[in-house]
Amino acid sequence: MVLSELLxxxxxxxxxxxxxxAGADAVYIAGxxxxxxxxxxxxxxxxxxxxxxxxxxxxxxxxxxxxxxxxNFEIIDVMDYLFKLYQIGVDAVIVQDFGxxxxxxxxxxxxxxxxxxxxxxxxxxxxxxxxENNIKRVVLPREINVDYIKDINENLAKDNIDMxxxxxxxxxxxxxxxxxCYISSYNSGRSGxxxxxxxxxxxxxxxxxxxxxxxNGFLLSTHDLATYNNIKAISDAGVTSLKLEGRMKSQxxxxxxxxxxxxxxxxxxxxxDKNLHLVFNRKFTDGYLMGDKPxxxxxxxxxxxxxxxxxxxxxxxxxxxxxxVKNNDNYIPLELGDGIGFKYNGKIKGIYLEDIISxxxxxxxxxxxxxxxxxxEVFISYRKSITEDLKRFKKEKIASKHGLNLKITWNEDxxxxxxxxxxxxxxxxxxxxxxxxxxxxxxxxxxTEDKIEKQLSKTGGTPFYIENIQINNMPKNIFTxxxxxxxxxxxxxxxxxxxLLNHYTPTKKSVKATRKRLHKFVEDYHNYxxxxxxxxxxxxxxxxxxxxLNSISGFxxxxxxxxxxxxxxxxxxxxxxxxxxxxxxxxxxxxSELVWVLATFLSQEDAIRCSEIVKNLENxxxxxxxxxxxxxxxxxxxxPIYGNHxxxxxxxxxxxxxxxxxxxxxxxxxxxxxxxxxxxIKKNECPDxxxxxxxxxxxxxxxxxxxFSNLNDGKDFIISNNNDYAILEDKKRKKFKYKVSFDYNNxxxxxxxxxxxxxxxxxxxxxxxxxxxxxxCRYSNENYAKQILxxxxxxxxxxxxxxxxxxxxxxxxxxxxYINKGNYIEGRxxxxxxxxxxxxxx
Numbered sequence: 001m002v003l004s005e006l007l008x009x010x011x012x013x014x015x016x017x018x019x020x021x022a023g024a025d026a027v028y029i030a031g032x033x034x035x036x037x038x039x040x041x042x043x044x045x046x047x048x049x050x051x052x053x054x055x056x057x058x059x060x061x062x063x064x065x066x067x068x069x070x071x072n073f074e075i076i077d078v079m080d081y082l083f084k085l086y087q088i089g090v091d092a093v094i095v096q097d098f099g100x101x102x103x104x105x106x107x108x109x110x111x112x113x114x115x116x117x118x119x120x121x122x123x124x125x126x127x128x129x130x131x132e133n134n135i136k137r138v139v140l141p142r143e144i145n146v147d148y149i150k151d152i153n154e155n156l157a158k159d160n161i162d163m164x165x166x167x168x169x170x171x172x173x174x175x176x177x178x179x180x181c182y183i184s185s186y187n188s189g190r191s192g193x194x195x196x197x198x199x200x201x202x203x204x205x206x207x208x209x210x211x212x213x214x215x216n217g218f219l220l221s222t223h224d225l226a227t228y229n230n231i232k233a234i235s236d237a238g239v240t241s242l243k244l245e246g247r248m249k250s251q252x253x254x255x256x257x258x259x260x261x262x263x264x265x266x267x268x269x270x271x272x273d274k275n276l277h278l279v280f281n282r283k284f285t286d287g288y289l290m291g292d293k294p295x296x297x298x299x300x301x302x303x304x305x306x307x308x309x310x311x312x313x314x315x316x317x318x319x320x321x322x323x324x325v326k327n328n329d330n331y332i333p334l335e336l337g338d339g340i341g342f343k344y345n346g347k348i349k350g351i352y353l354e355d356i357i358s359x360x361x362x363x364x365x366x367x368x369x370x371x372x373x374x375x376x377e378v379f380i381s382y383r384k385s386i387t388e389d390l391k392r393f394k395k396e397k398i399a400s401k402h403g404l405n406l407k408i409t410w411n412e413d414x415x416x417x418x419x420x421x422x423x424x425x426x427x428x429x430x431x432x433x434x435x436x437x438x439x440x441x442x443x444x445x446x447x448t449e450d451k452i453e454k455q456l457s458k459t460g461g462t463p464f465y466i467e468n469i470q471i472n473n474m475p476k477n478i479f480t481x482x483x484x485x486x487x488x489x490x491x492x493x494x495x496x497x498x499x500l501l502n503h504y505t506p507t508k509k510s511v512k513a514t515r516k517r518l519h520k521f522v523e524d525y526h527n528y529x530x531x532x533x534x535x536x537x538x539x540x541x542x543x544x545x546x547x548x549l550n551s552i553s554g555f556x557x558x559x560x561x562x563x564x565x566x567x568x569x570x571x572x573x574x575x576x577x578x579x580x581x582x583x584x585x586x587x588x589x590x591x592s593e594l595v596w597v598l599a600t601f602l603s604q605e606d607a608i609r610c611s612e613i614v615k616n617l618e619n620x621x622x623x624x625x626x627x628x629x630x631x632x633x634x635x636x637x638x639x640p641i642y643g644n645h646x647x648x649x650x651x652x653x654x655x656x657x658x659x660x661x662x663x664x665x666x667x668x669x670x671x672x673x674x675x676x677x678x679x680x681i682k683k684n685e686c687p688d689x690x691x692x693x694x695x696x697x698x699x700x701x702x703x704x705x706x707x708f709s710n711l712n713d714g715k716d717f718i719i720s721n722n723n724d725y726a727i728l729e730d731k732k733r734k735k736f737k738y739k740v741s742f743d744y745n746n747x748x749x750x751x752x753x754x755x756x757x758x759x760x761x762x763x764x765x766x767x768x769x770x771x772x773x774x775x776x777c778r779y780s781n782e783n784y785a786k787q788i789l790x791x792x793x794x795x796x797x798x799x800x801x802x803x804x805x806x807x808x809x810x811x812x813x814x815x816x817x818y819i820n821k822g823n824y825i826e827g828r829x830x831x832x833x834x835x836x837x838x839x840x841x842x
Contacts, residue, residue, distance in 0.1 A: 001232075001235040001265075002235045002236070002238055002239065002240065003231065003234060003235035003239055003240065003241070003242055003265070004025070004240055004241075005025040005026050005061075005166075005240060005241040005242070006023065006024050006025045006026075006241075006242055006244070006258070006261055006262060006265060007024065007025065007026045007027070007028060007063070007166065007241050007242065007243040007244065008022075008024035008026070008027045008028070008244050008254060008257075008258045009027070009028055009029075009171075009244055009245060009246040009247040009249070009254060010027050010028070010029050010051075010247065010254065011029075011030075011041050011042060011246075011247040011248055011249070012041040012042070012043070013043065013047045013050065013051060014251055014394070015249075015250070015251045015254050016029060016043075016051050016054075016055075017054070017393070017394060017395070017396060018251050018254055018255040018258070018390070018393045018394055019254050019255075019258050020054065020055055020058055020060050021058075021392075021393040021394075021395075021397060021399075022254075022255050022258035022259040022262065022390075022393045023258055023259060023262030023263075024060060024258050024262070025060060025061065026060060026061035026062065026063055026091065026241070027051075027055060027060060027061075027062055027063070028062075028063040028064070028065055028094065028243075028247070029042075029043050029048065029051060029062065029063075029064055029065070029247075030042050030043065030064060030065040030066075030195075030247065031043055031044070031045065031048060031064065031066075031081065031085075032044065033077075033078075033081065034065075034066045034067075034068050034070065034078055034081065035064075035065040035066065035067065035068065035195055035247075045084060045088075048062075048064065048085070048088060048090070049088050052088050052089055052090055052504070053501060054396065056089070056500065056501055056504050057398050057463045057497065057500070057501070058398060058399050058401060058463065059399075059401035059402060059463070061091035061092070062090050062091055063090070063091060063092045063093070063094055063114065064085055064090045064092075064093050064094070065093075065094045065116070065247075066078065066081070066082060066085075066093045066094065066095050066100065067094050067095055067096040067097075067116040067118060068096065068097070068193060068194050068195050069096060069097050069193045069194065069648055069650040069669070069671070070097050070099065070100055070650060070651055071650050071651055071672065071676045071679070071680070072651045072652055072676065072679040072680050072682075072683050073676065073679055075099070075103075075525070075651055075653065076522055076525065076841075078100060079103060079107065079108075079518060079521070079841065080518075080841050082100075082104065082108060082111065083108060083514065083515070083518055083841060085111070086108050086110070086111045086506060086511075086514065087505065087506065087511060088505070089501070089504035089505035089506070090111075091112060091504070092111075092112040092113065092114050092136065092137070093111060093112070093113060093114070094114045094115075094116050094139065095113060095114070095115065095116060095119075096115075096116040096118040096119050096193070096648070097648070097650060097651070097654060098119070098631065098647070098648075098649070098653075098654040098657045098658060099650070099651040099652070099653030099654035099655075099656070099657060100653070101113055101115070101119075101133060101134075101135060101657065102133070102653050102654070102656060102657035103521075103653050104134070105133055105134040106517075106521075107514065107517045107518055107521055108514055108517075108518075109134055110506060110510060110514075112136045112137075113134060113135045113136060113137075114135065114136060114137040114138070114139060114164075114166070115130050115135045115137070115138045115139060116139055117139040117140065117141050117142065117168070117178055117179055118178055118179045118180060118193070118648075119138075119139075119178075120141055120177070120178035120180060120601070120629070120630065120646070121138050121140070121141075121630070121631075122140070122141050122143070122144055122178070122601055122602075122603070122630065123602065123603055123604040123607060123630060123632075124151075124152050124155050124604045125604060125607070125630070125632035125633075125635040125636055126138075126630045126631060126632045127152055127156065127161075127163055128159070128161065128632060128635065129631050129632035129635065129661065130163065131161050131162070131163050133657070135163075136163075136164060137163070137164035137165070137166055137240070137241070138163060138164070138165060138166065139166045139167075139168075139243065140165060140166065140167050141177065141178040141601075142167075142168050142173055142174065142178070142225070142287060142288060142289065143177055143178065143288045143601065143705050144167075144288070144289070145288055145289055145290065145291050146230075146233050146234060146236075146237040146239075146289060146290060146291075147237075147291075148603075149165060149167070149237040149238060149239060150236070150237040150238060152165070152238070153165065153237060153238025154238075156238075164240040164241065165238055165239050165240055165241075166239065166240060166241035166242075166243055167234065167239050167241075167242065167243065167289060168225060168243045168244075168245055168287075168289075169225065169227040169234065169242040169243060169244060169261070169289075170224070170225055170226055170227060170228070170242075170244045170245065170257055170261065170276070171224055171225060171244055171245025171246050171249075171257070172222070172224055172225075172245050172246075172282070173222040173223070173224065173225050173285075173287065173297065174201075174222075175201040175220045175221075175222055175702065175704050175706065176201075176702045176703060176704055177600065177601050177703045177704060177705060177747070178601070179192065180193075180646050180648070180703070181197070181201075181701065181702055182670070182671065182699065182700070182701045182702070182752075183200050183201075183701040183702055183738075183750070183752070184196070184197045184198040184199070184200055185671050185823070185828060186670075186671075186699060186701055186752050186754075186822060186823070187200070187701075187736065187752070187753070187754075188200075188829075189823075189828050189829025189831075190828070190829075191671055191828045191831075193648060193671060194828060194831065196828070196831075200220075200730075201220040201221060201222075202218065202220075202221050202303040202304075203218070203220075203303075203730060203731070203732070204216075204217060204218055204219075204730075204731040204732065205217070205218075205219040205220060205728050205729060205730060205731055206219075206728075206729045206731055207219055207708060207711065207717060207726055207727070207728055207729075207740070208726060208727040208728075208729060209717070209719070209724075209726045209727070214711065214715075214717050214726070215300070215708065215711035215712055215715075215717060216712060216731075217300045217301055217711075217712070218299065218300055218301065218302060218303040219298075219300050219708070219711070219728070220298075220702075220704075220706070220728075221282065221298065221299055221300065221302070221303035222282070222285070222297055222298055222299060223282050223283045223284055223285035223296075223297060223298070223299040224281045224282045224283065224284055224285070225245070225284070225285060225286075225287040225289070226276060226281075226284035226285070226286070227242070227286065227287065227289065227290065228260065228261065228264050228272070228273050228276065229273075229286070230286065230289075230290050231264060231265055233290070234289070242261070242265075244257050244258065244261065249280065250280075251390070251394065252279065252386075252387055252390055253279045253280055255390040255393050255394075256275055256276065256278070256279045256386060256390065257276060257279065259272070259275075259390075259393070260272035260273070260275050260276050271332075274308070274330060274332055275383070275386055277307070277308035277330065278307065278308060278332075278380060278381065278382065278383040278386060279386075280305045281305060282299050282302065282303065282304065282305065282306075283299055283302075283306070285297045285299075288705060293709065294704075294705055294706045294707045294708075294709055294710075295707075295709035295710025295716070296710070297705075297706075298706060298710065300710070300711065300712075301346075302346075305381060306341065306343065306348060306379050306381065307339075307340075307341055307379035307380050307381030307382070308327070308330055308332065308379060308380050308381075309326070309327045309330075309377065309378075309379050310323060310325060310326070310327055310332075310334075310340070310364070310378045310379060310380055311323050311324045311325040311326040311327060311364075311377075311378055312324055312326060312375060312376065312377055312378065313342070313372055313373070313374050313375065313376045313378060314374060315374065316372065316373075316374060319367050319368060319369055320357065320365060320366075320367060321365070321366050321367075321368055321372060322363060322364070322365050323363065323364040323365070323366070323378050324362070324363060325361060325362055325363060325364060328361065331361055332380060332383075333359060334353060334356055334359060334364060334366075334380065335353070335356075335383070335384060335385055336353055336354065336355075336356060336384070337352060337353060337384030337385075338352070338353050338380055338382060338383055338384055339351070339352050339353075339380070339381050339382025339383075339384075340353060340378060340379060340380050340381065340382075341378070341379045341380075341381050342370065342372050342376045342377070342378055343376065343377040343378075343379060344372070344373055344375075344376045344377070348379070349370065349372075350381060351368055351370050352382075353366060354367070354368075355367035355368075397461075398461055398462060398463055399463075400459055400460065400461075400462060400463065400464055400465040401463065401465075402422050402423075402424070402463050402464045402465070402496075402500065403422060403423070403464070403465055403466075403467030403468075404420060404421075404422050404459075404464045404465070404466050404467060404492075404493075404496060405420070405421045405422065405467050405468045405469075405470075406418055406419070406420055406456065406466065406468070406469045406470070406492070407419040407420075407421075407470045407472065408452070408469065408470070408471045408472065408474075409472040409473055410439070410472075410473050410474055410475055410478075414439045414440065414441075414475065414478060415434070415435070415436045415437075415439075416434075416435045416438060416439055416488075417432055417433065417434045417435065418432070418433040418434075418435070418488070418492060419432055419433075420432070420433055420492055420495070420496060422464070422467075422496060422500075424500060424503045425503075427503070429496075429499050429500070429503060431495060431496075431499065433488070433491065433492050433495065435488055438480050438484045438487075438488065439475075439478045439479070439480045439484075440478065440479060440480070441477055441478060441479070442477050442478055442479035443479070444479075445479070446476065446477050446478060446479055447478065447479050447480060449471050449474060451485075452469075452471065452485060453466075453469045453471075455482060455485040455486065455489065456469060456485060456488065456489045456492075457469070458486075458489065459489070459493065462493050462497070463493075463496075463497060463500060464493055464496060464497075515841060518841040519841055521841075522841055525683065528683060528685065529682055529683070530681060530682055530683065530684050530685070530687070530769070532687040532769070533681055533682065533768070533769030534769070535769055535770065535771060536766070536796075537765075537766060537770045537771055537772055537773050537796070538556070538557070538558035538771075538772055538773075538796075539555065539556075539557055539558065539772070539773055539774075539775060539789065539792055539793060539796065540557055540558045540559040540560070540561065540692060540772045540773070540774045540775075541555075541557055541559075541560055541561065541774065541775050541776075541777055541785075541789065542561045542563060542597070542697065542774060542775070542776040542777060542778050543560065543561070543562060543563070543777050543778065543785070544562070544563045544564065544565075544566055544567075544778040544779070545723075546581065546584055546585060546588065547782060548777060548780065548781065548782050548785045549562070549585055549588045549589060550588050550782075551782035551785060551786055552777070552782075552785050552786055552789055553588050553589060555789055555793060556591065556592075556793075557589065557591075557592040558592065558593065558771070558772045559592055559593045559594075559595050559625075559642075559665075559772065560585070560589040560592045560593070560594050560595065561595045561597050561627055561642075561774070562581075562582065562585045562594060562595065562596055562597060563597035563778055564578050564581050564582075564596075564597075565597065565598075565599045565743040565744055566722045566723065566741050566742065566743055566744075566749075567581065567722060567723070567744070568722060568744045569719070569720070569722045569742065569744060569746065570744060570746075571606070571744055571745060573744070574744035575609055575613075578613065579613050579616060579617065582594070582596055582613070582617060582622070582624060583617065583620070583622060586617075586622045586624060593625060593640075594624045594625070595624065595625045595626065595627050595642055596610075596614070596624055596625070596626045596627065597626075597627045597644070598610055598626055598627060598628040598629075599743055599744065599745060599747075600629055600644075600646065600703045600743070600747065600749075601629075601703070601745075601747070602628060602629075602630065607628075607630075607633075607636045607637075608636060610626065610636075610637075611636050611637050611638075614626060614637060614638075614639050615638075618639075623639070624639065625639050625640040625641065625642060625664070626639060626640075626641055626642070627641070627642040627643070627644050628641065628642075628643070628644060629643065629644040629646045629647050631647070631657075631658060631661050632661065633661075633662065633663070634661060634662025634663075640664040640665075641662060641663055641664060642663065642664060642665040642666065642667075642690075643658055643663050643665070643666040643667060644667060645667045645669065645670060645694065645699075645700070646700075646703070647666065647667075648669050648671075649666050649667070649668050649669055650668075650669050650671075650672060650676070650680070651680055651683075652680050652681075652683040652684045652685065652686075655680070655684055655686055655689060655691065656684075656685055656686055658689075659686040659688070659689040663689060664689065664690060665689060665690030665691070665692060665771070665772070666689065666690070666691060666692065667692050667693065667694065667774065668680065668691060668692065668693045668770075670693070670694055670699055670756070670822055670823065671823050671827075671828065672823060672827070673823055673824060673825065673826060673827035674761070674764060674765070674768070674824050674825065675827070676827065677693065677768055677770075678768055678769075681768055681769040681770070682769075684769075690771035690772060691769075691770050691771055691772075692770060692771060692772040692773065692774055693765070693768075693770055693773060693774065694756065694774045694775075694776055695756070695757075695758040695759070695762070695765065695773045695774065695775060695792065696755070696756060696757055696758065696759070696775045696776060696788060696792065696811070697755065697756055697774075697775065697776025697777070697778070698739065698751040698752050698753075698754070698755050698756070698776070698779065698817060699751065699752045699756055699776075699822070700749055700750070700751055700752075701738070701750050701751065701752045702748075702749070702750040703747055703748070703749050703750075704747060704748045704750070705747055705748075706747075706748050707742070707746045707747075707748065708726075708740075708748060719742060722741070722742055722743075722744070725739050725740055725741045725779065726739075726740040727739060727740065728740050728750060735753070735818075736753050737753050737817070738750045738751060738752065738753050739751040739779060741779065751779065753817060753818070754817055754818045754819060754820045755811075755815045755817050755818070755819045755820070756819070756820065756821070756822045757808060757811050757812075757815075757819040757820070757821070758821060758822070758824055759791060759792060759795050759804055759807045759808050759811060760801070760804045760805060760807075760808050760821075761821070761824060761825075762792070762795040762796065762799075762804060763798065763799075763804070766796065766798075773792070773796075775788055775789055775792050777789070784814055787810070787814055788811060788814065791807040791810060791811060794807070795807060
């Protein structure tokens, strides 16, 4: 099998032990900072070191998630943290931030880097970009299917590129494409990109269209992914690692899923698939990975654990309750102590079974005082025997997984030496062990080769087993005690264990060289200050309609970003007509740079089609640029390229990385505060790249593959005219209303309930050193666009606070939603506002 790694989650050391002992090939964990599960218990540095030692002795690897976005105030601290992980000997770090990946390549190149799924490397050019940037493995987005992965893997082989591919195989799914979600950050101050997501996707919503309710329930809640039936297909596609989700989950949960997948992968007989249904899940889907459609991936009726459906209550006689078994495909006989749930009117009440009167495959009769009704659905949600069985995984134990080869030779003076060898990751580790004074001439019964082999083979409780013992030149009449043989075995294993652990840690020379690079980096960082920040930014604008563009053509824009992705509801019509739209847009904005906004999550094939359209326009004398959200755009496009907001540019090293990758300009993340933007620009070493920020508009908070099919009663939501939109309303917080639009791929784009409006901050924003300020006029009309742009155009000329406040109130009157200042003033509200790079490299 190509699939060679079962990768398990652990949010604490106790869960880590269970994951290793249950059969994981590798475990991913996080320290107390910079991991995308801020509310997990997580690991202290001492616990990481302890975990790494335990894992390596058990032939298991440790990957540490450093997969949050990092601002410039934190950059030295995060590099210090990564240096410590490198010294400890972690096997890989998982990163999302382009700047962190860039610095690792420059400063700690020997530390293996895996690109997080949040990096959204979804097409072949992006995978190649990863290899060029010293990334060893790409964790592919959950939206990619196995056929596409197979194509990527075949192209990698064709180009002789050594890149490992990892996919999520089990557990919770993020609603947003590749986990790039901002709804929690913009509305609660808890950023998913900082590991603090408030999970608004698990809330209840109403979908409204033209005033009518078209859907109700947990509309954004996904089923849980389960791929236990598709292991071979995943392996055949070229996937190296199958990742199980669950760093927020319990010890029993992780133990069950690791044990189940281990046995399923190893083709051990058993009801392991049924065990998976009995730990927390939101019902299972094969996921986009295996070709499920959005309506099959989404579980819109519930957002929590129900368990495995058994059947319905058909009779109640006092406390005697009769259940008709209806789930014959997954029938599980009940046991005393099991937990079952009764679901009625959408609510579940549970009991632990104390009395089972009778049961077979057709009918179960139990005794319960719980108040239940005929017609109630019954689920088994907890299996006592599974919990009992998991206890065997919860204690520390060293498994003998490394094969030792011993070659024993005697000299004439009865001195014995042992040549010891074993392999780690294909590398031969060997040493010579000398044992003088151990053997002597036998007085009574000489020792035999069999006794020597038997005693040296007693390696239980150590990382080693004896693979082979070769005995050379053994004198015929010699003796030694069992205690001496035990000493030989013990000292050989101690030395082998030392070499085993040293294999995973860098040499003193490497550490010294790395520390020197890091010290130089810190010194240069503190000394550097960008001198090119006295700029007069110009306005740029997002538009999605030619009539709106025509109405604002008199403004002096730096760039016009034309987004035509919502004009059609299928790719065929879009690609047939978009070139004509771009021609007309170019004529309407002759004084500005026209930038074509490409679709989110663009495939390799569609990117190439887009590049051909750009070339066609060039042949007609129409010069345009493009905007996209993957790092390898210059591999496909020869025109100027700009980075969209979901590239998540948080620090000056992300700017540097993307500038070196060919970008001409970047939109900085709207999650950043003004202080963070100021520091980024102050430390920016790439003056030739244009930096922009959005100052007005309903920010995009989610892009999802969801097409809102399979709503209530299985109905699909279809908008024939893609210029139209729906409203997603939070059922409990009715003021939380989000606009939902669909692009030509039928991906849903959800715009924030509030409109970002930073016109009162314009005098401060002008001093940041930005090249362009963007007003987003998508989803608007001509009058709105002209008015908003006139206010911002005037504000750029320098106006006092009173005048700017007046403009704000005018914008409030124009907007169809509340306005706010986003994260500009205070940043993410839940976070510690540390504002100093006080850390030095140890």
